[in-house]
Amino acid sequence: MNKPRVKLDRIDRRILEELQLDARLSSADLAERVSLTTSPCWRRVKRLEEEGLISGYHARLNAGRLGYQVMAIVQVSLDKKDTQSLQAFEAAVQEIPQVLACFRISGRYDHQLIVVAEDLEAYGVFSGNYINSLPSVKEVYTSFVLKEVKAATNPPLPG
Structure with a gap:
């Protein structure tokens, strides 16, 4: 709530x-x-x-300078959508450092992940070893980021 x-x-x-x-x-x-x-x-x-308005203080790191040349937006559909399956998937995703963000979403897919990898070959290995082996994964659709246009970390302040 x-x-x-x-x-x-x-x-x-x-x-x-x-x-x-x-x-x-x-x-x-x-x-x-x-x-x-x-x-x-x-x-x-x-x-x-x-009051929870400030939730932390962070240094924003440059993924490219750390050797991550690929960023992917990965949409995942689960074959089981009960509470236990959703929680198992979400718990497993939280343990993978290359997954920068995970969102439970509406629509055709159940989750959207933001993932980094060193290169396309490394992403292919990562996808096979991690994404496809996560609990209840039915379908995976990956798009690769060609250019980061805007990456805001904070919402706008209300007027």
């Missing part, structure tokens, strides 16, 4: 905007950028974390 939307004032939005630009800002630098003193700014950040 979704939690109710957190109400944000102008200062909360500024804090979130600044942290999205640079999550490594010190409390003092963040406070200065949003025109607050350090203690009230720190308390607001802690409240936003406690």
